[in-house]
Amino acid sequence: MTNRAATEPPPPRILIVDDEAANLTALRVTLGHQGYETEGFTDPTAALAALKQGGFDLLLTDLRMPDMGGVELLQRAQALDPNLVGVIMTGEGSIASAVEAMKTGALDYILKPLKLGAILPVLSRALTMRTLRLENAALERSVRERTAEREKALREVENQTTERLRAEQAMMQIQKMEALGQLTGGVAHDFNNLLMAIDGALHLLDKRLEPDHVGRKYIEGAREATRRGARVTNQLLAFSRTQRIELxxxxxxxxxxxxxxxxxxxxxxxxxxxxxxxxxxxxxxxxxxxxxxxxxxxxxxxxxxxxxxxxxxxxxxxxxxxxxxxxxxxxxxxxxxxxxxxxxxxxxxxxxxxxxxxxxxxxxxxxxxxxxxxxxxxxxxxxxxxxxxxxxRIEAPAAEVKERPADISVARGGRVDPGRIKVLVVDDDDAVRQVLVDGLRVEGFDVIEAAGGVDGLAALQSRSPDALVVDFAMPGMNGAEVGGRARALRPGLPIVFCSGYSDTAQLEKVEGAVLLRKPVSIGVLGRAVMDLVAAQTV
Known part of the structure; x- marks a missing residue:
């Protein structure tokens, strides 16, 4: 037992800084159970004093603290130890704070409230990066100590070091871009929900005004602003690579x-x-x-x-x-x-x-x-x-002659009366669900609503709707699961998915469903529902 303990490497040392003592204590206990050696401070100045003594592998710091923020602390810490890796904890969940922290040299970030399953992979990656940096530093010292007689060998080692540094920089850049991509995708989803609620409310207000009312021009100006906002979210989704485009x-x-x-x-x-x-x-x-x-x-x-x-x-x-x-x-x-x-x-x-x-x-x-x-x-x-x-690059495709499908409005012999269509709307966002429900009712539909997948499936069985409008990203049971179970209960049920996310590959499993990207206008949603219902009568 003694011999094995003597040969084992010491556990990684993590310096934790959080101005909330309860959070600090809980985190130290949790990481201690995972085999890490920790030291914690609520005062960033005291933490810097400890860093000057050396011996730490990783700095885990809160972003917002009263006397010295996490960004400044990380900059000072890396001035003392350039090989120190830093991870930021933030409860803000905003792209601005996370991007700011990563610009200053933070390797990654963790959102509060902290979850063990999210913390451990980040710490593992950060400590791996610390090892790489130390190995590179040791290799560079070895190169500097070589004598002139081994000049040829020195050049070879320098070349290896250069390639290794390039690989490290490339890996860090990839990790940073992937982290930013995930963050921007989530922000775009939330922003799309906000735009959906705003545009829907403006649509309902517009319906209540007389045709020549002076307020209509202001409503149209506001709706144009929501359309511009939607274009911004499309660019965010394009960066995050979650926007599914047909190639x-x-x-x-x-x-x-x-x-x-x-x-x-x-x-x-x-x-x-x-x-x-x-x-x-x-x-x-x-x-x-x-x-x-x-x-x-x-x-x-x-x-x-x-x-x-x-x-x-x-x-x-x-x-x-x-x-x-x-x-x-x-x-x-x-x-x-x-x-x-x-x-x-x-x-x-x-x-x-x-x-x-x-x-x-x-x-x-x-x-x-x-x-x-x-x-x-x-x-x-x-x-x-x-x-x-x-x-x-691909080869030029062979020319194809496709038969034009019959227009559905002609095939069904006229539009369906929306008053005869009962629509179930399922969305966990209260504001979005409200404008969808009210908007469809203004368009003449009979509408029932549910705030989640479980309630939605219960309403499907008890209220027998003619069509289902469901959000994709919901806690507990997402839209794809709701749609799949709904089809198992009601084969052929017309389903319209609405989503502020674009990574919606799961929805493709629900055959014949329509996917509309948020923010979607009430008019477009209503036409999609009527077309699906009418197609069943052809």
Whole structure:
């Protein structure tokens, strides 16, 4: 027993800083049971004094503390020990605080209230990174200590060190982008629910006003603002890679040649657009609208870097792989290596306040990865910038002749009376559910409601609705489970899914259901319900 204990490595030492003593004590006890050695402080200044003594592997700190925030504490701690890894705890759940913390060098973040299943994987990754950093530091010291007689060996080790550092940086960048992607996807979902509630309330208000009422123009202005907000969430979802887009074979040359007038308009009158397309066709599997939006975002970014005007070149060329390479080059002010590295992050911008959202290149990044492609930026201060989107290239598809389906409104012999349709609305968000219920009632539907999956299935059995409208992301039982069980109880039941998330692959298992992305207008929802019900009568 003694010999084995002597050879075992010491447990990792974690310094925990939280101004709430109860949280600190509970966390130390929990991690102690997991084999970690911990030391805790409620005072960040005292924690820094302990850090100066050394011996810690990881700093786990709260983000918001009265005397010194977690961001400042982490910066000071890493000045004392550059190899120290930091993890931020935050109860805010906001993208701004998490992004701010990760910008300062935090490896990851944990949302409060803390759960053991969420804490342990983060600590494991962080300690693995600590080990890599220490190994790299030791390797660099070894290289520096080599003698001149072993110069050749020294160069080889330096090359290995460089590659290892590059791999570490790449891994850290991937982890950071994935964490930001998950966070932005959740924020977009919440934002879509807010927009849904606002737009639905405006729709109901609009229905109550006379046609010539002066308030209608203000309502329309507010609804246009919700539509702009929806476009922002689409960009967030594109970055998080949860926005499911249907990929189709597209000739990139033809698509962008047709989009050239729109791109030129985005550049403005002082910047000329020159096309440099390879001869022939270059096919790739992508989404035409998202491709055009990505190039327009690149054009807008180039325009802002060229206040005195100039020329932008848009090119399409074959690449290795095989690949389709879409690139845009400007002769603007260019970027530093640091800026180019961070340019794809959401909300990162070098523009003046109010002149950019920091989401343009984010959309480009998310779009490319959804198409199984990559984005690269080549730039230097004063030398302009070239952004390349590299997508998998495919063979030109064979021409298809598809039979046009009969129009459903004709096939069913006229629209269904909504007053004869009983709709069950299931959504856990009270505000969203209220506008859906009230909106459908204003449209003439007979509506019943439920705040969750269990209550919804009970209402399905007791009230016998003609159609089901259900949210996807709900606690306990999500929309896919509700839809699947509903179909088991009522085969062929018309189902409309509404979701602020876009990662909804589970919904595809519910055959014949319709998916509408939040925020969805009441009119669109009502037509979807009537079309599904009417299709059963054909």
């Amino acid at each position: 189709q074979p597209i000739d990139a040359c033809a698509a962008l040649r047709e989009a050239a007038p729109i791109i030129a308009h985005a550049l403005g009158p002082t910047i000329s657009l020159r096309l440099d397309f390879a001869p022939g066709e270059i096919w790739t599997k992508t989404h035409r609208d998202q491709l055009e939006l990505a190039v327009v975002n690149l054009a807008v970014n180039a325009r802002d870097a060229m206040p005195d005007g100039g020329e932008v070149v848009l090119g399409v060329a074959p690449g290795d792989g095989p690949a389709a390479v879409i690139w845009l080059r400007d002769d603007g002010c260019g970027m530093t290596p640091e800026t180019a590295t961070r340019a794809l992050e959401p909300f990162f911008t070098t523009k003046e306040r109010g002149k950019g959202t920091g989401l343009g290149l984010t959309q480009v990044y998310g779009f490319a990865h959804q198409c199984k492609g990559e984005v690269s930026i080549e730039s230097a201060p004063g030398a302009g910038a070239t952004v390349r989107i590299v997508l998998p």
